[in-house]
Amino acid sequence: MRITVAIITYNWPAALERVLESLARQTRLPDEVIVTDDGSTGETRRVIERVAATFPVRLVHLWQPDDGARMSRARNRAIAAATGDYVIILDGDMVAEPHFVADHEAFATRGCYVQGSRVLSDEALTRRMLADGSVRASFFTPGIERRRHTLRIPSLARWYAKPSQKTRGIKSCNMGFWREDLLALNGFNEGMTGWGREDTEMVTRAFHAGLLRRDLRFSALATHLYHRTRKNVVDNPNDRILDETRRLGLVRCEFGVDQHLAEFFTPPLDERPASA
Template identity: 75%
Template sequence: MRISVAVITYNWPEALERVLAALAVQSELPYEVIVTDDGSGPGTRELIERMAPDYPVRLVHLWQPDDGARMSRARNRAIAAAQGDYIVLLDGDMVAEPHFIADHRAFARRGCFVQGSRVLTDAASTRRMLEQAGYVPGFFSRGIERRRHTLRLPWLAKLYARPHVRRRGIKSCNMAFWRDDLLRVNGFNEAMTGWGREDTELAARAFHAGLRRRDLRFSALATHLYHRTRKHVVDNPNDRIVEDTRARQLVRCEFGLDQHLSEFAMAPADLRLAPSASRPPYST
């Protein structure tokens, strides 16, 4: 199978550089990396163009205008554009361990999606990661939380990967689906904008469609770079969409992935191949 990695980003090119560099030195490379950009300024495009000539796999940049947080739309565009059979969703502040792709491949199973984990860093640890190329905190490092997720133990990972339908702990920062399963449920719900819950709603529809969840622990490791979060939004309207999806046992969302399939009937350009002068500044 071909693995596409969809990396969502917004105006943090320093973090994105670490993310792309980590994906470029995997023990098993993905087929392609798609950076899906929710309205970043020119610095992000400049970074990707600078990295593109020496990048080891197909590298794509999709950009949409900055019109508030539209993560669902950005991810759907990446899924629509993907040339792979299997989609690994990764946030643009998640630095993958060298066996990240190989582990995701090993745990891919038909009829399931995969929920990965992450190590959390504090501001000082993140600053060191951004300033020192190649530095990643280990189990005994200061300034991290959930340090058990620094341990790669594939034999133990198999015990955690038994399929189930539990709802807790859904997070799209490190998640993987078969592309045809995402097509079946129509991807992320674009009625959900602003902060959060679009991954929880997607997982609910995946369960309604008969998919099961496999938790990927002690494998496919990634370290999350610290930033401020809006996690504790009060009266989040996206919560009501999640509740409605569950109450009506919905499988497909109305505004989703199918809106973008015609745009990417032809695969978007691989930035390694296109001369810089011939590229448009953005692709909307």
């Protein structure tokens, strides 16, 4: 199957460069990487141009104007533009372990989506990783939380991946979906802007549609680079949208990926030089 990795980014080009480097070193390369940009300045564009010169697979850069945090719209544009059968959704601050794509491929199952996990790095380790692309988090590396997520143990991963509809720990920083399932759900709900809940809302609709969840533990490892969080939002309007989705048993959102399919009927250009 063809695999697209869709990376969302916003004004952290140094982190994005490390993420792209990690994807270029995969034991199973993705077939395509799409960087979907929620309004970054020109420095992000320059990083992509520099990385594209030697990038081993098709590399696409989608940019939308900065009009507040529009993560749902940015991710939907990547889904619409994707040429892969399977879409791995990744944040632009998640540095992938070399087996990341291969592990996602191994656990891709019809009727399911895959929920990955992450290792949390502290500020000091993040500085080291940004300064030196060879630095990787391992079980004994100082400055990490959720240390168990550094361990790649395929036999344990298979045990944890039993299909369920568990709602705890839904995170769009590391997810895998069949593209046809994302289209059936109409992707992320673009009525949700600002921080949070858009991933939980989409998975809630996926469960209403009968999809199951496979948890990737001890597999598809990635290290989250430290930054300040905005998750403690008081009276988040996205919570009310999520509650309404649950109450009505919705499967499709009104404003979603279908708004962007015509734009990407012809796939966007590869950023790599013509000789790549």
